[in-house]
Amino acid sequence: MKAKLLNEEGARTFALVFDTGDEFVSGLLDFARREKLASAHFAGIGAFERLTFGFFELEKKEYKKIGVNEQVEVLSLAGNIALYENELRVHAHVLVGKQDGTAHGGHLFEAHVRPTLELFLTELAVPLRRRMNEEVGIPLIDLSA
Template sequence: MKSKLLDDGPSKTYALVFDLGDEVMEGLEGFARAQGLDGAHFTAIGAFSDATLGYFDWERKEYLENDVPEQVEVLTLAGDVAENDGEPAVHAHVVLGRSDGSALGGHLLRAHVRPTLELILTETPAHLRKRHDDASGLALIDPSV
């Protein structure tokens, strides 16, 4: 993955370009740690050779995994970075397009890039913090902290 600082203003903006074979969530989390991000949002387009999507099962309080073992277009990838227990936590959702024009989507758990993924990330001026939510069992952004 390559990155470039596009705007060094009060809210920094970066372009991240993932290379063939890069694992997206691992790369994005590593970048967030290296930059010390604790509040950001991002969007991206590109393509994956494979992906694993998650669907949150409310009753079981866990993500069900849906493997996508095929080449797909990333129609949209959107998400945020927030601090959780002192570390940056990436939360991303994706819509993928299949060769027949159908689409599928969900919470992005894992994906490998083929041939590229172009992501624009903007740091937010206020830090975002996550707290454990008892009802869902998830760490959710709490704007009051």
């Protein structure tokens, strides 16, 4: 993965380019730690050769994971980085298009890039923190923290 700082006045903005074989979620977390980011939001496009995404089943309070093991176009990728229990966490949603024109998407768990993924990331001025929401069963952003 390559990165370039585009703006450092106010909120820092970066362009990130992931290459074939890069794992997106772990690569983004490594970058965020290196740059000492506490919170950020991002959007990107590109392609994956395999990924795992999921659909949150509210009644069960768990994700139904769905694997895709074929080349897909990333039609939309959006998310944020926030702190949960003092660790950075990526929360991303993805929409991918298959060769037959169908689209699939959900909460992104992992994704392997091929041939590229282009991402623009903007640091947030105030750190965002997640807290476990027992009613829902997942950590949600807590604006009072």
